[in-house]
Amino acid sequence: MAGDQNLPRALLFDWDNTLVDTWPTIHAALHVTFENFGLPPWSLEEVRQNVRVSAREAFPGLFGAHSDEALDVFYDAFKAQHLEQLTAIEGATDLLADLHGRALYLGIVSNKSGPLLRREVEHLGWSPFFSKVIGATDAERDKPAIDPVQMALEGSGISPGRDVWFIGDTDVDLLCAGNAGCMGILLRPEPPAEGEFPQAEPHFHVSDYRCLLALLE
Numbered sequence: 001m002a003g004d005q006n007l008p009r010a011l012l013f014d015w016d017n018t019l020v021d022t023w024p025t026i027h028a029a030l031h032v033t034f035e036n037f038g039l040p041p042w043s044l045e046e047v048r049q050n051v052r053v054s055a056r057e058a059f060p061g062l063f064g065a066h067s068d069e070a071l072d073v074f075y076d077a078f079k080a081q082h083l084e085q086l087t088a089i090e091g092a093t094d095l096l097a098d099l100h101g102r103a104l105y106l107g108i109v110s111n112k113s114g115p116l117l118r119r120e121v122e123h124l125g126w127s128p129f130f131s132k133v134i135g136a137t138d139a140e141r142d143k144p145a146i147d148p149v150q151m152a153l154e155g156s157g158i159s160p161g162r163d164v165w166f167i168g169d170t171d172v173d174l175l176c177a178g179n180a181g182c183m184g185i186l187l188r189p190e191p192p193a194e195g196e197f198p199q200a201e202p203h204f205h206v207s208d209y210r211c212l213l214a215l216l217e
Contacts (some may be wrong), residue, residue: 001054007163007216008163008164008165008183009104009105009158009163009164010105010151010164011099011104011105011164012106012107012152012156012166012167013077013107013108013109013167014110014166014167014168014169014170014173015108016110017169017170018168018169018173018187019088019092019108019189020088020089020120021087021089021114023044023047024044025078025081025085025086027042028077028080029074029077029078030047032073032074032077033070033073033074035038036070037063037066037073038121050121054065055136056071056136056137056142059071059074068135073187075113075115076163078116081121083119083123086120086123086124086193088124091208092209092210093126095209095212097129098213099129100128105131105156105158106130106131107130107131107152108130108132108135109143109148109149110133110134110135110143111135111142111172112135112136112153113135113137114133114135114138116135117133117135117136118135132151132152134148135148138151141174143175144172144176145176145179146176146179149164149166149180150180160181160182162181162182162183163184164182166182166183167185167187168184168186169186169188171196171199172202173186174200175199175200177200178199178200183203184200184201184202185202185205185206186202186204186206187203187212189207190207191207192205193206203207
C-alpha cells in the first residue's frame, strides 16, 4: 500500500471527516431537501457512504430538473445550522499548528461550497494556517478533477507532484490525488480493504493525526 516516500513541500487537506465532523449537519440538510421533494431521506450512514462529489455534480442525478431548486433548499437548511454544529476532530488544531510551524505550505481542497467552507475555517480560527482554501465551484471543475489542486497551489511556486501530499478519507480524495500526480494519503481509523480503491490506491494509510506526523518524520 505504501509507495516511495518523498517528504512533502505542501499538504492539501480534505475538509469534512478529515479535519472536522460535519456529517450530522449535512445529514440534516439533506433530510430537509429529500422530504421537500417527496423522496425518502437517507440515514446518516447512507449520507456517509453516498456523499462524495460536490452538490452541483450530484444533485442533477438526484433531483433531475429540480436540481437548482434542490440546491437552494439544501444550502438554506445547511446555512441555518452549520456553524453552530461545526466540530473540529480532536487534535486537529494541534496538528495544523505543528505543520504550520514547520513552514509547510498548507491548503484545503473540498467539495463543500467555497464560501461556506471558508466561513467554517474562519469560525474555527484556522485561517492563518492555510494559504489557500478551495471549495466546490471555486474552480471550473470540482474534485476529483485536477483543477482545485492547481488552484490551491497557485502562486506557491509548487506544482502538483510527489512532493504534494493530498490527505483525505474517501475514494474521491485519492482519485483527485492520482489525477494531479500527488501522493494520496488515506486518513481514517480502518485500513483500506484489498481492492477497495481500484482507481487510485493510497500511497499511505494513517489511522490518526499522530500517525500522520510520524510519517513526516
